[in-house]
Amino acid sequence: MSDQQPGVKAGTAKNSVGKIINREKSPSISFEFFPPKTEEAAETLFRSIERLVPLNPSFVSVTYGAGGTTRQLTHELVLRIRKTTNLTVVPHMTCVGCTKDDMHRIIGEYVDEGITNMLALRGDPPKGEDAGVFEDADFPYALDLIEFIKKEFPSVCVGAACYPEGHKETPNRLREMDLLKKKVDSGVEWLVTQMFFDNHEYYDFVERCRMLGINIPILAGIMPIASKGGMDKMAELSPGTRFPAKLLQGIDWVDDDSLVKNVGIQWATQQVFDLLANDVDGIHFYTLNRSKPTMEIHRNLGLCE
């Protein structure tokens, strides 16, 4: 099939995400995708992208399997989005298990293709291992990757992850904020939060960041719940995430997964409405490669037809 998708314009204007978010008065909207494993899934994803383009996202990002498990697929998807759309595309880069030489080559390839924004992450240890496994690695933490990118590729605009409800490896919540500040001070221009379902967690986190002098944009990560099974998986992947009682009551109330989806969309709509009313820097939708929930949230808020 042709690289050019109907309704999705090819373009060359690629922007620095740091500047887009800082420059615009209105909050940025962004979408996250993961690399599809089959041709069929790729077509479904591109149909989703096509539907989401009119929402005019500031950027879209593409996840990367820790340890390089999806390196090629991520690379292919990033380049395909870049070549076939006008979207600013941001690859996630995880550094676990990667040598400096490999990382230099991978980032260099992106830069040669005109990709100038990256989300720098550490990734999780392999199943059954703890983070001690990274001690002698070239990149024990995302901080090491960020410093590396800023030294070797200073023109790249780097974003990083943050955790309003804490990250499992740093139970000391004061130390965690100091570590985040270190990461930001090494050259990060924007942050994206882990998903959360209670906006108070986000507001309090942003306030703690501002107290520490972390003044860059902090995009709120929103994931509409699509099914009970999906919610269990989220709880597993993101330990510490709080699922408010009212949300759980709404989900318990219905027993059909298609209705659970509606509850998830309604909940996320309320979250986004409240965030916009409170001058959020931006909203990052974890789309799971589907356009419908994100579109419905926009429609519910009168942000699209």
Ligand SMILES: Cc1cc2nc3c(=O)[nH]c(=O)nc-3n(C[C@H](O)[C@H](O)[C@H](O)COP(=O)(O)OP(=O)(O)OC[C@H]3O[C@@H](n4cnc5c(N)ncnc54)[C@H](O)[C@@H]3O)c2cc1C
């Ligand atoms: C927005 C977002 C996108 C993500 N995308 C992906 C993806 O595409 N692929 C993927 O595999 N995973 C992804 N993840 C998951 C992420 O890789 C894991 O949560 C991982 O455990 C931490 O990554 P990090 O970049 O936050 O690491 P870090 O910032 O390195 O933090 C990891 C832990 O180490 C602590 N720490 C940091 N620096 C130090 C230090 N100097 N000394 C001691 N402790 C320290 C931190 O407090 C934290 O507990 C994503 C997460 C988020 C929030």
